[in-house]
Amino acid sequence: MARYNAKESEKHWQGEWDQRALFKTPDHGTKPKYYVLEMFPYPSGRIHMGHARNYTMGDVIARFRRAQGYNVLHPMGWDAFGLPAENAARDKGVSPRDWTYENIAHMREGLKMLGLSIDWSREFATCDSEYYHQQQKLFLQFYKAGFVYRGEADVNWDPVDQTVLANEQVIDGRGWRSGAAVERRKLSQWFFKITAFAEELLNALDTLDKWPEKVRIMQKNWIGRSEGLKFQFTLSDGEKLDVFTTRPDTLFGASFVALSPDHPLTQELAKTDLKLQDFIAECRKTGTAEAEIEKAEKLGYDTGLTAAHPFDPNWQLPVMVANFVLMGYGTGAIFGCPAHDQRDLDFAYKYGLSVVPVVVPSDADVKTFAVGTEAYVGPGKLANSKFLDGMTVEEAKAEVASRLEKTGVGERTVNYRLRDWLVSRQRPWGCPIPMVHCVKCGVVALKESDLPVLLPDKIDFSKSGNPLDRDLAWKNITCPTCGGPAHRDTDTLDTFADSSWYFARFCDPHAQDPVNKAAADYWLPVDQYIGGIEHAILHLLYARFFTRAMHKLGLISISEPFAGMFTQGMVCHETYRDADGWITPDEVVKEGGKAYRKDNHAPVEIGSSEKMSKSKKNVIAPEAIISDYGADTIRWFMLSDTPPERDIEWTDAGAEGCWRFVQRIWRLVSEAEGLPAPGTKAAPTDDVSKALRQSAHKAIAAVTEDLAGLRFNRAVAQLYMLSNAITDAPKADAAVRREALEALVLLSAPMMPHLAEECWRALGHQAFVAETSWPTHDPALIVSDFVMIPIQVNGKLRASIQITRGTPGETVQERALALEPVIRALNGVPPKKIVYVSNRILNIVV
């Protein structure tokens, strides 16, 4: 029989599926719905192994659920706005639009080669004017609902490129492209009010029981809720100063008040204080890199002001400016309690401030307890604190809070680490913000009927700065309110906005409104979402926020977009280098565990396995593997061995092994002789047949369970076992062999769909596997009549015996005690105790 020709076969079946539109999904029906979605790709140009892994996993789930009788939505689109297109446009003189759509065409072809069961009729790109038109509508609705506001923001400003830089684009304080020293500027920008949803975004995490615990914890930390007290100090100049604390209990241990260098009061004082100006400049020198912050010395500046202690007007605390107080958290001002906060302690020692312990551990003596170089942050009893003395930390917190609340000086508050989402980007390749700035009326929203605000056909990258800002024909318009001169907002939305609602758009990608509610109500939430862990915080949090905002606007009925979430690991490969630097895998030959250059056989150093990346040159193109071995091989590799959440290492040997298995299944099916017609059922006539049938049904049960639990590597192992069982039983009844082979084909179909179709046809079926139901197992068949019982003496394995299931313990015990190795191990000592776990194990204790 001829070898399986993957290339021909895959092309053939992809054509057949396409022609019959097998994966086109109706928006209704009697079947239960299942929405499986992989994070849509950025159209960088080519698909890479990470895509292959991600989309293979999603496709397995889609095909599996479809076979199980679900109406499956499995769409694909393109996260198509973003910086790489601008860079390509600038460097190669092409239009970002053309560049992007060409890349999409390439990548679509690449994805189709993988044989994904996608409903391509729903495809869209976020740079389609149809999509960003709807996004602009959403923006206006958010604006009207108060979810969008304009505020001042500190930004990284590149004075040469005349643009705002993301934090990642600032390298050693300089712009990544221009190399110019980046300035901090205050700009008026658009914000999404995500903090208004902080509480519900946090609380709802507990309901996401099909999300990885890790992702939920990361989001929880990111939102960063802390309960505390906000209260006022009265300063020596009569002004009031708000501070936030989570430790009001330590108020009697206060020895100073500290302001952030960015605090308005600091700024105010600096106007007349040159030294303070110098100090602020000094603070700003400290970089934002982790290592620097770690090492940064605590710096302080005494403003000369003092603050009255809230419980004792005569007790004046010095007001300092301190470099470790952040403007972005709380109120940007704190009271310092050195004994119970490490930062405050370091600061106090440096500036000679008092250190008074006010919380004493219960096993320490109140009179002698002192704080050394480490602040005491544990539990204990209050001391040196007048009316708080003797209370626990919790009691004291409550007491201070209620006293300050009573006098109107303070209030219990909840603080979040989460900041509002700044969405303005000074970039031309994004969704234009549909707002207008009028000389007379100020900021004005466009009317919905004025939409879409289309990007100009030609974007001029020849000069620095934002091209939209220079395109006067585009920029200048009349005010929608007064008809006077006005100009468009020349900023575009952060591309994270584009990916925050695309899953809802797939439900009806050409709806006249952002979301077709009926379709969305049918399909949402996404039942299984799959993507990289790198999106654990931002993308998932933004999408959750959008969903809640859309829900509040009545656009959709759900408030959480993704019922199930799965984060897959990266694809890695060995790295190679010689004296000249990194070398690509196809320039290398490996012999006996060592690597050499192909061209001159010079030795090459084999480095660690790293995530495939252009910089390390350890990239293998999926297309190359598909053309050598076929899509089913690469798919099988992606699912084998390594659990899906972990990083997988691509190896040539592994790929060859997968390819051999493809051939092996084909051989098993195509060389099977004397099989009865499809549909023939017959009871097994001998033990070999019975055992094979049992193997098949065990595999059905196990693979079904493993796929449902996304344990692809275990499902793969089950299929190897089933194929081994078939190989080992060539003499089994023909009807049983057919049953086992059919199980093998159907169970492997989600993972190797082309091969499965070819085998299914070879087994005499006319229907497509893609429209054939998932097999079910007979529970009675997977229970064996016999079990092996390990016999232990003192917990050590000495023998094992086969028993009939359900044999009484006494019988098992009797037989065990008669065994030669058991007698030897007991050495004549009578057993003290015998533990028998029915049908499981027997342990004899001496």
Next chain:
RNA sequence: GCGGGCGUGGUGGAACUGGUAGACGCGCCAGACUCAAAAUCUGGUACCGCAAGGUGUGUCGGUUCGAUUCCGACCGCCCGCACCA
């Protein structure tokens, strides 16, 4: 520093709610087929030992008839956050 995760053969990894550790794959070894090679098939493969047997899931201890699994301490690696008051 805080939060989370993980340590199992040469290797990727299995082991359900504590019950024969190493399933399955890769690699390797031997054999068959072949003039030869590839492909394929058969057998073997944790470690020590000829064997009987002993040892073994990062280290040390605990609970248990029995621990990769539960508890405590430590060591190592990885990820996230980070002067968050």
